[in-house]
Amino acid sequence: MNPVLVVTLILALAVLLIVGGLVLSRRSARDAGPIGPTVEAPHRPPEATGGGTAVAEPAVADPVAPTTVEPVVEPGVEPVVEERPRLRDRLGRTRAALAGAFTGIAGRSTVDDETWEELEEALILADVGVSTATRLVEAVRDRAKAERVTDPGALEGLLRAEVAALLAPGDRTLHRAPVKPTVWMFVGVNGVGKTTTIAKLAQREVGDGNKVVLAAADTFRAAAAEQLGTWAERTGAWLVRGQEGADPGSVVFDAMASAQTRESDLVLVDTAGRLHTKVNLMEELKKLRRIVDRTPDALTEVLLVIDATTGQNGLTQAREFAQAVEVTGVVLTKLDGTAKGGIVLAIQAELGIPVKVVGIGEGAADMVPFDPEEFAAALFGD
Numbered sequence: 001m002n003p004v005l006v007v008t009l010i011l012a013l014a015v016l017l018i019v020g021g022l023v024l025s026r027r028s029a030r031d032a033g034p035i036g037p038t039v040e041a042p043h044r045p046p047e048a049t050g051g052g053t054a055v056a057e058p059a060v061a062d063p064v065a066p067t068t069v070e071p072v073v074e075p076g077v078e079p080v081v082e083e084r085p086r087l088r089d090r091l092g093r094t095r096a097a098l099a100g101a102f103t104g105i106a107g108r109s110t111v112d113d114e115t116w117e118e119l120e121e122a123l124i125l126a127d128v129g130v131s132t133a134t135r136l137v138e139a140v141r142d143r144a145k146a147e148r149v150t151d152p153g154a155l156e157g158l159l160r161a162e163v164a165a166l167l168a169p170g171d172r173t174l175h176r177a178p179v180k181p182t183v184w185m186f187v188g189v190n191g192v193g194k195t196t197t198i199a200k201l202a203q204r205e206v207g208d209g210n211k212v213v214l215a216a217a218d219t220f221r222a223a224a225a226e227q228l229g230t231w232a233e234r235t236g237a238w239l240v241r242g243q244e245g246a247d248p249g250s251v252v253f254d255a256m257a258s259a260q261t262r263e264s265d266l267v268l269v270d271t272a273g274r275l276h277t278k279v280n281l282m283e284e285l286k287k288l289r290r291i292v293d294r295t296p297d298a299l300t301e302v303l304l305v306i307d308a309t310t311g312q313n314g315l316t317q318a319r320e321f322a323q324a325v326e327v328t329g330v331v332l333t334k335l336d337g338t339a340k341g342g343i344v345l346a347i348q349a350e351l352g353i354p355v356k357v358v359g360i361g362e363g364a365a366d367m368v369p370f371d372p373e374e375f376a377a378a379l380f381g382d
């Protein structure tokens with residue numbers, strides 16, 4: 001073969017190899033994705049987990065930097081401003097249940113014993129509970145007698161006033177600590193809406209300019225930390241989490257340390273759902289509380305989350321949780337999907353624990369502070 005041809009062929013092959021190599025190396029670099037942020041595990045002294053068990057080491061994804069989510073808006077199109085949901089609109093089912101009863105009562109010619117029985121029945125059906133229903137009907141009866149009311153149509157107004165009076169007392173404020181950070185802890189049975197409520201409050205607090213840390217102390221359920229992480233991203237809060245099965249106490253400890261270092265305003269502690277009858281799980285809650293209490297005065301709220309659709313069952317749960325961890329208030333969720341809204345009255349009358357926040361939907365904005373007047377008005381017709 002011609003030696004010049006051989007040299008040319010070798011050179012061409014070499015050029016092909018070099019170019020091919022360059023293309024391949026660039027592609028593999030691109031497929032590897034951008035280099036992620038360095039994840040720093042906060043220092044945790046051993047006493048935080050009571051001696052440090054094998055599962056206690058938290059693979060802490062803290063800090064996950066808060067993500068600012070910019071709304072994507074077409075040029076010239078006004079951004080959609082989410083309106084504050086109206087309690088009245090969402091309480092439709094409970095109101096309809098009561099209104100049905102009042103239609104029957106208003107259709108009567110006079111106020112007699114049957115009227116009172118019908119009224120009591122309607123209240124019990126709305127999950128007001130027997131003793132609270134009796135108490136309310138007696139109050140309305142006394143008032144009707146004193147004011148010489150004989151028109152059944154006037155009873156709804158009287159009941160509304162009594163409901164407002166029953167709900168009036170109670171401290172509805174979500175309290176803040178004198179120095180940063182404030183800690184609010186969320187407890188309750190499975191699936192009641194703890195994590196969603198935390199997301200709702202995080203959105204509100206971040207919107208108000210506060211630095212918020214979400215502590216994923218539910219290390220029991222596989223997807224719990226991911227769920228909270230998604231909310232952290234959406235709301236712009238920070239997330240402190242541990243590995244699945246890790247000691248929830250270590251997560252709380254790390255969250256406190258992280259909040260102190262960064263001078264965060266608020267730590268929201270998400271705990272695993274648990275049955276109030278499981279003694280060891282209730283003990284675990286007490287332990288979490290003790291870890292937060294190492295920072296004096298930081299814990300200002302222990303909020304028991306109750307699903308309104310469970311009705312009277314919620315009362316039994318509340319009693320047990322209140323005994324274990326000194327509950328400071330109730331978050332009543334899912335009032336949008338139930339005719340059992342009367343449970344608010346039972347919680348207030350039978351337990352004396354103030355309902356502080358109400359959940360009325362699955363979205364981050366679907367929450368309202370509990371206002372007794374507004375609630376009483378929303379329960380009845382115009």
Ligand SMILES: Nc1nc2c(ncn2[C@@H]2O[C@H](COP(=O)(O)OP(=O)(O)OP(=O)(O)O)[C@@H](O)[C@H]2O)c(=O)[nH]1
Pocket residue numbers: 188189190191192193194195196197218221224271272273274305333334335336337358359360361362366
């Ligand atoms: N309609 C309605 N759904 C709600 C409300 N709050 C929560 N939910 C839904 O209830 C379901 C359970 O909510 P979570 O926040 O995961 O409940 P959780 O108490 O954290 O549950 P566990 O962690 O498993 O104990 C989800 O599908 C939520 O979207 C509410 O106010 N209204």
Ligand SMILES: [Mg+2]
Pocket residue numbers: 194195196218224270271273
């Ligand atoms: Mg949860």
